[in-house]
Each structure stands twice: as structure tokens, then as C-alpha cells.
Amino acid sequence: MVNNKLDVLLAPVLVTCYTRFEQLKQTVESLKNCDLADQTEIYFCSDAPKFGDEEKVQKVREYLIQVSGFKKVHLIFHSENKGVGRSVIQTRAKLLDSYNKVIFTEDDNVFAPGFLRFMNDALESYKDDLRVLAISGYTPPVYFAKDTPDVIVSKRFMGWGWGGWKRTFEASPIITNERLNALYSRLNVNELHGHDRRETFRHVERKLLIALDLHICFAAIEQDKVIIQPAISLVNNIGHDGSGVHFCNVTNVYENKKLNKKVALSFDNLDFNCKEADKKLSDFFEMAHLNAEFGVLSFKRALPVNCSPIKY
Numbered sequence: 001m002v003n004n005k006l007d008v009l010l011a012p013v014l015v016t017c018y019t020r021f022e023q024l025k026q027t028v029e030s031l032k033n034c035d036l037a038d039q040t041e042i043y044f045c046s047d048a049p050k051f052g053d054e055e056k057v058q059k060v061r062e063y064l065i066q067v068s069g070f071k072k073v074h075l076i077f078h079s080e081n082k083g084v085g086r087s088v089i090q091t092r093a094k095l096l097d098s099y100n101k102v103i104f105t106e107d108d109n110v111f112a113p114g115f116l117r118f119m120n121d122a123l124e125s126y127k128d129d130l131r132v133l134a135i136s137g138y139t140p141p142v143y144f145a146k147d148t149p150d151v152i153v154s155k156r157f158m159g160w161g162w163g164g165w166k167r168t169f170e171a172s173p174i175i176t177n178e179r180l181n182a183l184y185s186r187l188n189v190n191e192l193h194g195h196d197r198r199e200t201f202r203h204v205e206r207k208l209l210i211a212l213d214l215h216i217c218f219a220a221i222e223q224d225k226v227i228i229q230p231a232i233s234l235v236n237n238i239g240h241d242g243s244g245v246h247f248c249n250v251t252n253v254y255e256n257k258k259l260n261k262k263v264a265l266s267f268d269n270l271d272f273n274c275k276e277a278d279k280k281l282s283d284f285f286e287m288a289h290l291n292a293e294f295g296v297l298s299f300k301r302a303l304p305v306n307c308s309p310i311k312y
Contacts, residue, residue, distance in 0.1 A: 008124050011163060012095050013042045013116075016088050017107035019049075019056035021063065023238055024107040031105075032069035034116040035263050042067075043074040043095065047087040085210045096166040101127070103163040108239030111137070111161060112259035115234040119163045122151075122228050125267055127165060133225035134168050134216055137161035138235040140288075141256050142280045148231045150265040153274040155220050156281045157227045159213025161235035172212075172219040175205045183222055196285055197221075226274060232260040253288045 013031065017024050031037060044064050049057035067073050076091055088104075095102045101123045103116070115137050126132040138160040144152070173179075180201055201218055203209040220227060236256040271277070 008120075009099065010036060010040050010116075010120050011101045011103045011123050012099055013040055013103045013105065014045065014088065014092060014095060015042065015105055015107060016045045016047075017060055017064075018047050019053050019060060020107050020239075021056065021059050024060060025063065026110050026238060027105065027107050028067055030109075030111040031116070034111055034113050036116040036120065037070055039071050040116060041072045041074065042070045043076060043091060045076045045088045045091050046078065047083070048078045048081045050081050083210075085212065092169075096169065101163065101165045103161075104159075105161045106239070108237060109138075109161045110236045110238055110259075112234040112261070114260060114263040114265065115161060117263060118151075118230060118234055118265050119161075121265070121267065123163050123165070126228060130167075131226055131272060132228055133157070133171060133220045133223070134162055134164040134227055136227050136229040137163075137233070138237065139229050139231065139233040139256075140254055140281065140284050141233070142284050144231050144277070144280065149269045149271075150231060150262065151267050151270060152229060152231045152277045153226045153270055153272050154229060154277045154281055155226055155274065156278065156285065157213060157217040157220055158229075159211070159216070160237040162213070164216070168216065171223060171225070172215045175201055175215060175218050177205055179218075179222065180205055183218075187221070196288070226272060228270075230260055230265055232258075234260050 015024075015027065015031075031042070034040075044067070046057065046061055046064065061075075061077055064073075064075055078087055092102060092104070103119050103123075105111075119135055119137060122135040126135070134157060136158050138158045139152070140158070184198070197214075197217065200209065200211075200214055204211060204214045204218075219225065233256040236259055237254055
């Protein structure tokens, strides 16, 4: 069933950015072209520059000052560099207190016109369904059968344009060695929904990688929760060009050349068993992980090994 008219308070959009001016422009322009953009409040969180990045950050901020096309534009310009993750925690907490939901993206995603409507429809439809941990607008270039519903259910969370509720973050604790060992003793590697997760979860636990999406992915597996996402992606990630924080290698393995053209997706006939979708997604990420151009060793280290953990 499609919600043709949303009479509820729309979720705010939180965008994090740093120095990637060209990617950010594509992100913002695609969001402006989304249905419901003029009814949506958007928050831009700009981290302060590290030494040598002053001009790039200033260029980004000058651009953000003149952004329009949304119900309201909020600018959060930090005066000191907080780094990946820390720069958005306070803002995200305030939004969740006010709205109990948030749509989140970094500065390297391009969105289809139906993205905001899909996210708001899903956040409203499943707000009280504790089986559902989060909503994702991204689906990798996996080809499902023609009779596949507009929306699928999986356990493989992807953080490129996603949404959640306050309970999403409350259910996604820090990944610890004890939690990892308990999970690995209970599940075999095929039940992790992608062999790459075993290594990336360990990277997060050892503070070699800061990635909120991996905490949510871990929680979904640990707690047997699901993710709602479109069968055909509403998001194309353009950040695998070597410019981001987490990836060194350039790869197009995650690129969605054709995005979903539907403005409103149907939520009928969802399969919460989700074995078929999980199998296709797991196979895709297994191939991506084994690809000679890409693997866990291409992650950039986001923090020194002996740093303090981030508290979400």
C-alpha cells in the first residue's frame, strides 16, 4: 500500500560533510529534486578543518550558506575538528529527541526523486514494528526477478542514505570483543550475511574503523532484526573515488547506474522471511570482498589503535 499523502511530521535530513565540494553539490542537488524536499527540514553538519584543509572547508561552507529548496536549512559549523562520527552525535541526538526519527546521509550520495517519500513512508509504516531496525535507500546492483515487490526485507544494512528511529540507536551498542565472540560462537560465517562482515566487525571493535552503519548491521544480525529497502536502489554512492575517509581504492563495484524511477513505492507483499534477498545480497558482497580491487585491507584507518571508543 502506497501512502499517497503524508499527514505526519516528516523526518529531518542530516547531512555530514567535510571537504568534498563536488560530491556534496551532487548530493544536495539530488535531494532538492526529491518529492517532499520543499516540506523537509535539512541539517548540514560541517566539521572544522584539520591543518591544510582550511580552504576546502571554507568553500564547502560558502556553498552551504546559499542552499535553498527545502522547508528550512539548518547549518552546524563546528569550530574545532571532531573527526568522523563525533561531529554529528550531538546534532543527531537532538533531532531524535525532537522527531524520534532521522534520515542520514554523508556527502557522497546521489538520490532518486522517490528517496524522501520512500524513507518517510517506511519510517512511519514500521515505527512500531520491532522486527524492523532501520530503513535503507541503497541496494547494490543486484538483479531480482521481475515479479519482485517494490520493497524487500534483508538483514544486510547499508548506510548510504538511510533512516532510523531513536530505538535504532538504542539497539545498536558498541561492538566489543565479548559481543563479537558470542556472535561468532553462535553463528557460522554464512549467517553473517557476507563474509566481509567478520573482518569489518573486528576492525570496528579494534578502533581501526569508525562506521555507524556497521554497528547497526551488527545489531541486526545479533538481535535478528531486519532492514527495509527498495529492490531497485534509490541511491547511488559516488564516494569510492579515493576521496573519502574509509576507502583508499577506487572502485565502481557499488555503482548504481540506473536508479529507481518510481516516486512512490508499494509496501505490499513484503517477505519477512527474506532468505532470497539475503542470499543475493550476501553473494554480491562476497564477490565485492574478493574482488582484487577491493577488500577489507582497502579501509583507511580512521583513528589510532589506542583511541577511546565512540559512544553512540
